[in-house]
Amino acid sequence: MTDENHSPAEPSEMEVSEEHEHDEVSATEAGLEESGFAEKKKIGVGFWIAASWLVLITFLAIFAPVLPFKEPNQNFIVFEQKENPITGKIQDRPVQPPYSPNGDHWLGTDQDARDILSRSIHGARISLAVGALTALFGIVVGGALGMIAGYFKGILDKVISAIFLVSLSFPGLILAILVVALVDRSLITISITIGILAVAPIGRLARAQTLSFAEREFVLAAETLGAKKSRILVRELLPNVLIPMSTLAMLVIAIAIVAEGTLAFLGLSVQGSSTWGKLILTGSGLQTLESSPWVAFAPMGFLFLTVASFNYMSDRLRDFFDVREIFVTRD
Amino acid sequence: MSHETETPSTLLKLDDYRVGFRTERGLAKAVDGVSYELNSGKTLAIVGESGSGKTVLNRGIMGLLGSNINESGSVKFQGEELVNTNRQKFWGKKMAMIFQDPMTSLNPVMKVGKQVSEPLRLHQGMSRKEARHRTVELFTLVGIPEPSQRFDEYPHQLSGGMRQRVMISIALAIEPDLLIADEPTTSLDVTVQKYILDLLVEVQKESNMAMTIITHDLGVARGRADEILVMYGGRVMEHAPAETLFNEMAHPYTSALLSSIPKLDDPKHTRLTPIEGFPPDIVDGPDGCKFAARCQYAQENCLSELPDTTVKGDHSYACFYPIGTDEGAKAFASNAERGHTAAGLKIRAKEEVI
């Protein structure tokens, strides 16, 4: 009855000749409904590029101490033959750091002549650890709460959903500052604090997924066969909830890395170690930025590539697995 | 109905017009060599099932298909070649279109009056006041009660019939030379359908524009269209003046189409005969007649050869074994005898030729 007007096809990926420029408005219209081919979903090359970067940076971060990187805290002062302005003698005199990128220090050094490349790689250790711990906490706690709410429903669901709602309405970063300032600035505290903020979004997704899967045949079948609720939760529902949750977890890692950087900028980052945020902060003062921009921009490059990769992979995966919810990725 | 008063001015002339969509599997031939002429003041009904290419054909003529297509052949509108040109200059002035579902084709967040007066303001240089006045006039003309109040209402506040009347007044506001009505009544209540159709024909006659009604329902065409063109698989199956078509129906597809739809004058509980099977694949379609696979008359050569168009006066059809000829009767008899067609389709016990 509806004739050719099926729901319009997705705008096609095909390249289009230029002479029809006039008509872009309807270009996405009428399109391919006549042929009715659903386009195959592709994860895309970008996904693998992003994944490769993450594998590389994780590898470098884990094995940084044994890889031939320079000592991150050593001061590589360079000396040169120079006339001493007082004595007039030619002697070895230290050159004022920071040094710009060169063969020895690929990304230059900071004001204390420390190697930026090495410091960035070592910074990845803390930043990635914060991201991973946060995601882990978010998935374990949020996933558990969300699945319980979605499977048992009733009062339990109401209470848990209310907790999620409060958490989502809370000015999160201020909470993080409060906790970190009042408790301590250890890796664990910072990760858990940011992780608490990730519980609600992950939990809501887990709840929604559980709700939809709990009605499916395989779960009903298991129930009629007399399987225990805990068994259904773990064996039947968990595998189905895990994929969408892990796509979200990548986003959580990205946000956690950014949040840690934000805390660092406010002077509240992990005590004793340098994270990317701290490294950027070191280089972000007017003088340093003016004379040696690489001090800030090199670690920023690492941070950006990593955050963008996690963001992009999460985005692609959610598209691929059809995880339908819009998440705001801003810090 | 009255082809003796034919006006010499040909408004629209198609010659071997083809439209293909580029797809991953290759070119989808949605319209595969269509030729016809349409004169001012005439109504043409293009009839066919879903996927027969009739909507694509007309959106193609309008130039509304976007850029992902291959167009070839010729479409002349008022003597001007349209194929592979920008047809924007005709939109809202010389060509207008009425879409199938007035709910989705009216902007949900814009007052209906504004949607009617928009082309008046844009193309006829009317002031806001003039355009409003004219819109209210048009609303009255198409039978919308309390027209000046309706002006400030939104589509969702109107009934389906009222919305389609709004659509018609948009078309009237444009005063086009060619109006294409794409299944104008399909989404409407049966009781409203007839009124809307008659209204369309009435305004078409009054303003002497040419109109193409796209429909899947031969009944809609009957008594309203001057000519009927039956399409299948992107090709013209049969083309004739309306009365001729109904009286001397030649193509088995036309016949099958007619017996697949209910008629008002049918006795109660008349069994309808659906056409078995589905429209052909337009990317990698059959070599022979597109309809062969579903045709009760199909012989071996129907599967391999494309039938030429037979022209008898103003009646033309593309079939080797047309109804009402000896060849057709023989073909059907031989199929009935072996119990199936050349394509393997089982023959129904009763074949009714109308």
Add this chain to the structure above:
Amino acid sequence: MPKAIKRLIGLSCLLIVISMITFGAMNFLGDPLFNILGPVAADVDNPDSVKIIEEAKAQYHLDKSLPERWARWAWDFVQGDFGVQFSSSGQPPVSNLIKERLPRTLELMAVAQLIAVALAIPWSVLAASRANKRTDKVSTITAFAFVSIPSFAMAVILFYIFSIRLDVLPDVYNATDSFWGFTHDHRLIQLILPGFTLGLGAAAGYQRLLRTDLITTLQEDFILMARSKGVSKRRVLYYHALRPSLFSLITLLAINIGYMIGGSLVVEQYFRIPGIASAVVEATLREDFPVVLAVVMIISCGFMVFNYLADFLYSVIDPRIRTEKSGQRRKITSMGM
């Protein structure tokens, strides 16, 4: 309007819970007495100190139970009394600080939102009208990059480009300069860099959402109808397609105000804008609880007010909501800090 009232009650409950959590967290994790008195608070062996401690406890109701103290605080808060600043000498009322600082943050947010929306709309329209062509692909990648740049990095990048290298925009914010004007001595101009820092990322986020919604709208029949009426492409895009595509954007605009507050913590810190966000950072570090509590409440209230306002904006945009009362509000799960 029972639905609106129901929502209002729900939001009030939410605010109460938020204040309880903040109140509780500060009292459990910190030591209010120490913050008021300093080292004296720990000096319990000295009778003089003990006397001071007792007096302070009585004055600030620290001898009462936590729920009672919260109730007292809430009662005062509702009446507009936000308490006093522990950490400032003379302990001036918190409301003084807020009156001084809040307008600066609001100015920053307004500039940032304006920049974001002004960029996002033409950007989305351009991308959607050329969906999946080169222009669109490039703009999608650009948007993605902008979304992935945290505000602290964006601050450094913009500062470096426009203030250090090009030297066209001022890097100093002077709270005593007048706002309206177009020289480096007006806060409007001084807010451009901080505004872009917050606005660029937001614009990219808005673009991603609006582009998708626009593409969906552009596939509607009424767009084809408008085209066939001879409406120009530009008018179709901005007049016919934009308005029905704005729903998710409005939701995001409201939610994003919350995130911008998070972002403005960094921006105010980096560009030395003495606004409410930097006030809360300072107060937290000094454990000045009344200030933190007041700011958390103001931010939460603001967040909710904007969310509530968004509901009314929907009905302005879509007449269907006005008449049917069925809010077809698209759910956007918020994520982030």
